[in-house]
Amino acid sequence: MKKAISIKSLVVFTLATALGLTSVAPALAAKDSKYAAIVIDANTGKTLHSSNADSRRYPASLTKMMTLYMTFEAMAQGKINKNTPVVFSKNAAAEPPTKIGVKAGGSISVEAAILSLVTRSANDAATALGEMIGGSEENFTRMMTARARSLGMKGTVFRNAHGLPNTGQFTTARDMATLGIALREHFPQYYSYFSTRSFAFGRQRIANHNRLLGRIKGVDGIKTGYTRASGFNLVSSVQDGNRNLVAVVMGGTSGASRDNQMASLIKTYLPQASRRGGGGDLIAKVESNLPEITTAKVQLPKRDVPTPAMRPQADVIEVAEVATQDDIAAVVASAAPSPKPVISAKPQPKIAMASAERFGGPIPFRIRKPKEAIPATAAEAVEQAYAAPEESPAIDAIKTASIPSGWAVQVASSPSDGEARAILDKTAKQAPQVLASASAYTVPFEKGGVTYYRARFAGFDSKDAAWSACNSLKKKKISCYAIAQ
Template sequence: MRKALSGIFSKSAWSFRTLATAAMAATFVLTAANVSYAARDAAIVVDANTGKTLYASNANARRYPASLTKMMTLYLTFEALAKGKITKSTQVPFSANASAEPPTKLGVRKGSSVSVETAILSMVTKSANDSSTAMAEMLGGSEANFAQMMTAKARALGMNGTVFRNAHGLPNPGQFTTARDMATLGIALREHYPQYYDYFSQRSFMYGRQRINGHNRLLGRIKGVDGIKTGYTRASGFNLVSSVAVDGRRLVAVVMGGTSGASRDNQMAKLINAYLPKASKRGGGDLIAKIDDNSPVRALAKVILPKRDAPTPDSRPDAGEVVVASAAPALVAAPEPKKAVAAAASEPADIPFAQAYVEPETAHAVDPVKTASLPSGWVVQVASSPSKSDAEAVLDKTTRQARTVLADASGFTMPFSKGGVTYFRARFSGFDNQTAALKACNALKKKRIECFAIEQ
């Protein structure tokens, strides 16, 4: 009897230890996930008349820009327009590389072209990745060369914490920025190219017979907001740069790493409401020096936005802080790759563009999600096939059958492996939330199109 009881208690103790260990491990993983996600938060509010920093939180910490990248692509486009190298009607050719970019995209076929103005509007509103690559290839000869041009321009503007590797913002572990640098770029866009700045206030545009709606929900919602750009990848979280002008007061504000489009927008609205009354009505001239590329000595920013005159409620991160995307595609974030962190932390604050970030060897160090600026993570799946062409054919057929239902959606394929075979999911993105995705799927089912809504 004693032995039996001893065995029972022994087993119970073992079970308890096992459960306790599992619980502690789960708590550690969840905590790590929360820390990893919280590490993406960053924000700054700058008085665009004086350059004074009114608010900052993790403003100098390294972050993934996502589609905020397109702000620099547009800056270089405006520069080419201003110098007469191109016109608004110049045709932008789409290579196979540009046409193959994942959503969101305009959907221009290989060998076709659109005007510069259409490409600009598609980048501003739809955040079109294919247009960004096509423009980069036209202006830079190749996207890789254009990325070097982008980084060089960033340095010239005083954006010392930024390196660009592509023109659209799709995941790349070597592409990073800071909230402060994005504020600098936002100010430079208005100051240097006011003749083109109104593009950022576009809420929609017509592409053929289709109306393309934008992702910036603050336009028309918050008084004085006139741009600039949204951005999203799973690794970056939800990003937004906003410009505001009311009664002579002007702000540029940046929010990075939001948990959703709605929470990001709400945070931005709170910052604008809190700090716009504190902004000056008087300016002191241009804050960012214009750059003469023909000069043997490249001009630097005339005013580097102040770093120490802001109330900073949150503790400032270490200078070597870096965000490395978690291993994918898991609901719980994995620990950061130590090798990647060590490599990044050893870099100086000002990295020459020719000696940019060395990418980690592990291919999974960057999040595999192939979207740059979707307004939410909800998609509608209509098919899955071992053939990519078949999956794309289903997307085309579904789009033709349900043009009204999918007017604001973008079709794309997403590969996945099962049993050693690669399959391709046929999905539509561009839904604000679960309700919108479910509503679209129900409408498709009424047309006898099988589907389901899922958060990717």
């Protein structure tokens, strides 16, 4: 009798396991109060899966999706371009990690800023972009929220450009899916940035936090996010043949479990997606337009030093062309005063200051207790705001133009790194065939207490090759000399 009962129990258990196998992950994830998920057919707008999709959640670094939307919009309107310098204010430079570490007064190109948000999720670059586009981060967040409303994101309010904890900043899984679709539909010319696996920033190779890129067929972005309050978040875009999905998972208990949950949703619902769209209409429609975006004036520092404060320091950004003086002049000439707020903002709660010496100074936190669980004490606020991000990919040193070997050709020396880079850009345009295989970079050095920058081209295997290139440059009236590295 005992043997018969055991066999029956085993059969029941086996059947239950087999029938429930595909729903184990969702069921487990749903136990967490932070969990929310949605899967949208990006061809038709149909919801294929929904779990707490309209419940309020903290966006964490998914916030940067809207920062990038606003950046792409400014680019599409011709207000800025990929080479426009993004100057880092003291406020931007002081943002906590993760960051790229540009010092106050330094600058990088818009393209480098975009890639730093997509890959490393750099908080300092997000703030710098917001301040440039909105005139101030506060005004930029009003613009972000207004744009969210125009896209139909009714459950979202933005209070900063990066996603670090703020009790007044929230969203929903459905809204994040809408934003993901809008990025694909409205800016196809820029959307490929989200599929960047890694990029070279000076001496670093910065890898993308999104581990589903290259792991799941068809995944082409979009963004990860994490704070202790939000849990592990992920928005994924999938294109496989004519089928298109945008899926969101929020509140994961770990990066791995979140990724596995997303993979399970994609595997389950991609076969159910439509193979054709709805007659060419956009799924993410803009209901009303914001006033025309005007960027703040580009105030270039006297000594433009776009090098990260972290080690190893970067001498050159490889991901974008150097901004020329014409680019800078065009931006300044077209600049206008910051736009007035487009929506009324509710009064902000009182700000208290928590001492946190290990984070470089006082840390603001809000003492008002929100509807959802947030830290009740200053210590908890600091701990949450500066919680370790999800497992960061290793940053490997690679051989780039900033650490050249062999021989180089020097064409100028300047007390301004920006001017040195502009000279490199001009020289490359004057002699494209001579420098076709060369890599431009700058080398700082001290003289009389002043920092100067040598403008050089690397990539020459021998002394003869370098001098040959230099002689060709001299024929074009370009002064130069060859030097061993």
